[in-house]
Amino acid sequence: xxxxxxxxxxxxxxxxxxxxLVDGITTNPSLLSKSGNDFKNVLKDICKExxxxxxxxxxxxxxxxxxxxxxxxxKIAKNIxxxxxxxWNGLQACEILSKKKTKVNVTLCFSPTQALLAAKAGASYIxxxxxxxxxxxxxxxxxxxxxxxxxxxxxxxxxxxLAASIRSVEHVIKVAKIGADVATIPTKIFKELYxxxxxxKGLESFLSDWKKSGMQI
Ligand code: G3P
Numbered sequence: 001x002x003x004x005x006x007x008x009x010x011x012x013x014x015x016x017x018x019x020x021l022v023d024g025i026t027t028n029p030s031l032l033s034k035s036g037n038d039f040k041n042v043l044k045d046i047c048k049e050x051x052x053x054x055x056x057x058x059x060x061x062x063x064x065x066x067x068x069x070x071x072x073x074x075k076i077a078k079n080i081x082x083x084x085x086x087x088w089n090g091l092q093a094c095e096i097l098s099k100k101k102t103k104v105n106v107t108l109c110f111s112p113t114q115a116l117l118a119a120k121a122g123a124s125y126i127x128x129x130x131x132x133x134x135x136x137x138x139x140x141x142x143x144x145x146x147x148x149x150x151x152x153x154x155x156x157x158x159x160x161x162l163a164a165s166i167r168s169v170e171h172v173i174k175v176a177k178i179g180a181d182v183a184t185i186p187t188k189i190f191k192e193l194y195x196x197x198x199x200x201k202g203l204e205s206f207l208s209d210w211k212k213s214g215m216q217i
Contacts, residue, residue, distance in 0.1 A: 004184040024052035026184040047077030057083035066093040098122025119159040129165035
């Protein structure tokens, strides 16, 4: 499974990219507005740091507006992926852009039929929001399973399932078990992925035994 960071915080991205385990980045208007800096510069910096796909979302809701913004966003860097919302206009924009070989991430997906239509519109990525479904008492992980089952029936579907709105390590484990292509993870959860109290405890006792022995490597 590819791991993307769901962040527009360049300092956090730089820090977590040090081990080269970050395959891409997703941003959204809420995340970019939090950065407080010019969004184009933020995206430029992110694209310089991470060579994989970086999703940048249109904010227009009409079709001509979406297409116009897509052109502007595409010029920021070669690895920009255009993110459009799963609306009627978003699907049309996805179809037009995909035909022109522009990669599109269709976001705000909450149902299997939405995912099916995005795939038919040529989306490179579909972003089901699992945490937000959990928030309303539904099962977000189940949606990933449903989309996976549908997509695997059709050889001509090349849309990657990008599990978004991840809220816990448990979410990451569950979507990996299902076989999501990508999980986009907030930096806070990413840091929890490599931590275990027994690792820390084990290392502490190894090092204390080593120190007592007086040996050196
Ligand atoms: O980037 C889209 C998505 O991951 C947002 O997550 O936590 O705001 O529901 P969240």
